[in-house]
Amino acid sequence: MIDRHEKFTLLDVREPQEFESNRIPGSVLIPLGQLKSRLTELDPSQYTVVQCHSGKRSAAACEILKENGFENVINLKGGILAWMDA
Numbered sequence: 001m002i003d004r005h006e007k008f009t010l011l012d013v014r015e016p017q018e019f020e021s022n023r024i025p026g027s028v029l030i031p032l033g034q035l036k037s038r039l040t041e042l043d044p045s046q047y048t049v050v051q052c053h054s055g056k057r058s059a060a061a062c063e064i065l066k067e068n069g070f071e072n073v074i075n076l077k078g079g080i081l082a083w084m085d086a
Contacts, residue, residue: 002024002025002026006047007046007047008047008048008049009028009042009043009046009047009048009049010024010027010028010049010051011028011049011050011051011061012024012028012029012030012051012052012080013030013031013035013050013052013057013058013060013061014029014031014032014052014053014057014080015031016029016031022080022084023080024080024083027051028041030042032052032057032060032061035061035064036064039068042065042070044065044068044069044070044071045072046072047072047073048070048072048074049075049076050062050065050073050074050075050076051075051076051079052079052080053080053081054078054079055077055078055079055082058075058076058079059075
């Protein structure tokens with residue numbers, strides 16, 4: 001999606017110190033523990049790709065988003081570790 005210049009939100013649900021040490025360019029940081037209270041910062045009509053370190057927190061975040069009306073949600077399986085390997 002990045003390479004194709006598609007419009008989407010890349011949501012990073014890790015903690016700030018993890019985000020500072022490495023991140024995918026263009027990602028938006030909202031730690032998983034803050035996600036429910038910060039949903040208004042995201043556009044539910046846009047595709048949202050969610051990532052964390054290995055995929056566990058992002059899977060939980062995807063469920064929160066779907067429970068709150070977000071339909072176009074994708075979990076980046078393997079998280080930033082998989083992205084760095086690719």
